[in-house]
Amino acid sequence: MSELRWDPLKMSWVVIANERGRRPRDFILERETVHLAACPFCAGNEAKTPSELFAVRPGGGAANGPGWKVRVIPNKYPILRIEGQLDKKGVGHYDTINGIGAHEVIIETPDHDRHLADLSVAEITDVLRAYRARMLDLRRDGRFRYLLIFKNHGLEAGANVPHSHSQLIAVPITPTVVATKLSVCREYYERKERCLICDLTDQEVADGRGVVRDDGDFVVFAPFASCHPFELRIVPRRHGHDFGLLDDGALALLAETLKDTLMRLRAVLRDPAYNFVLHNAPPMHPRLGKPDYWSSLPYDYHWHIELVPHLIRPAGFERGTGFYMNPAPPEAVARFLREADLSVSR
Amino acid sequence: MSELRWDPLKMSWVVIANERGRRPRDFILERETVHLAACPFCAGNEAKTPSELFAVRPGGGAANGPGWKVRVIPNKYPILRIEGQLDKKGVGHYDTINGIGAHEVIIETPDHDRHLADLSVAEITDVLRAYRARMLDLRRDGRFRYLLIFKNHGLEAGANVPHSHSQLIAVPITPTVVATKLSVCREYYERKERCLICDLTDQEVADGRGVVRDDGDFVVFAPFASCHPFELRIVPRRHGHDFGLLDDGALALLAETLKDTLMRLRAVLRDPAYNFVLHNAPPMHPRLGKPDYWSSLPYDYHWHIELVPHLIRPAGFERGTGFYMNPAPPEAVARFLREADLSVSR
Structure with missing residues (x-):
């Protein structure tokens, strides 16, 4: 089982894999595309994956059979495992937690060749419904302090399937x-009775x-900055602090924005690899209230999405110092994207 | 001129280039090796670079001529410029500083084909002497709050020359x-009268x-963690808080450690791209004392070097959340490196 470890100098957690017997050269290779005889994410290959946790099946039909539009499954090679109780220990100055968690895959379409930007607004809305459903389910598990939803598109961005x-x-x-982000927003709200993310967005x-x-x-x-x-923020x-509280209408509006943004990026940058991360407020701490108290809690956070194409590799000193160089002024970036010719976006 | 911008949500500074007229596809390309008819860093090509700031010339000789072992020059394409006064402004919720700074290149050898690991301990000591000399010089400039010394080796690590x-x-x-790191060490010292980095090193x-x-x-x-x-820490x-206070004897000992470490990495990983960053205490804040007070100040920080080979690309969500997955348990890494066969390291 993997292990989470806390570095008191860098103030950060890391998941350390505990696989044995690996040779050093296993770490030399860049990520490579996984070539499979048959893609396990394609319609018709449902038996090649773990049992599904959620699916959008407009025409009905049995779980783990065909007819789905979006399908959520446990990751076959999870970095964290769902079974077991949390075991938190100090190891001298370090802290550790055993590798308990969940790692799920949201298959966005049954079609191998369509990317998220190719899907219709209605289809993207279904993907967002799957995000919401899994988020609402997993937050009932008191072992989890945070739920990360993200997408890697393209090999350079880590998508090897x-x-x-x-x-x-x-x-x-x-x-x-x-x-x-959470503590900055809380401090700001306590001082001003306003949301920092609202204020930053108003300024932009x-x-x-x-x-x-x-x-x-x-x-x-x-x-x-x-x-x-x-880099884009949606x-x-x-x-609102909670993506999980959005209704279907709001999800459809978000889907429209997301599709348009991805089309613009594709038109301007020719299908760049990218990641996006959904930044949401964390589930309630189990010691602070009963789980359903969460849903009515007024909160000082404001959920949003951060999208970053992979255009330049950060040098290690940027990772090591947190000091980034951005060769693309955001004002120029926004102009390029506003003026994008969407007819060339496939 | 470039501009530093502060993001109050992410709590971080970034340097934004302000070059105009660039097309979007200028940001699409990965970093590529710069091919030059004649390498400006080679002996004999001194006239192709800006005037040198420091050099090790054991046999004497004029500045900007041959006979040097290590040579420090201003970067011809600096990300920050040395001329001018700091201009700090708020822009609504954001903060900005004009792009004042220094950006220097330490050429480690006159020989185009020798890497740092190929140099003798005495030659690496000269490189470290150059680090120290430039650090001691630049810290007299009250405009600078921090001096970053780092090395990129290999294209994947950002070394395009x-x-x-x-x-x-x-x-x-x-x-x-x-x-x-600085604030964590200060808090720890204030509470315990001990250095966190000493304690972590003792534990390791x-x-x-x-x-x-x-x-x-x-x-x-x-x-x-x-x-x-x-990832390695030296x-x-x-x-000691200050690399700048090391004497030549200590620099020679460090050079020996650095060479041995680079040889081990090369033997085990076959010449990986890597970065290292020298983490030193910052120069005294000009408001806190006269600059030479610095050199005798007892300090709660402990300088060190962080070295990270580029073996896997971090996915954007890792950058976006600070949540890393490390597939290589550090205990296995150390065993591989301890047992390295240095005879294969070229």
């Missing part, structure tokens, strides 16, 4: 970068130069 | 990851499983 999919990882800790909209699109429900902008070229204009 | 070199960047802010040495080498002066270990496969056993 080409069939379009997203992932959900439930972890027994709050990741560092998320914890920073008022300035306008970084805005890619704004339909009144969701705004997409290249943040003024973007760390990476073509923010709901209406303050 | 193959001739072996390191870099120094002086910045008007303290980078996020460094600031975290006592445990022993992560230790690669320990000659009593410098210890090299794969930290228990390493974020990256084959720590002086004697507590």
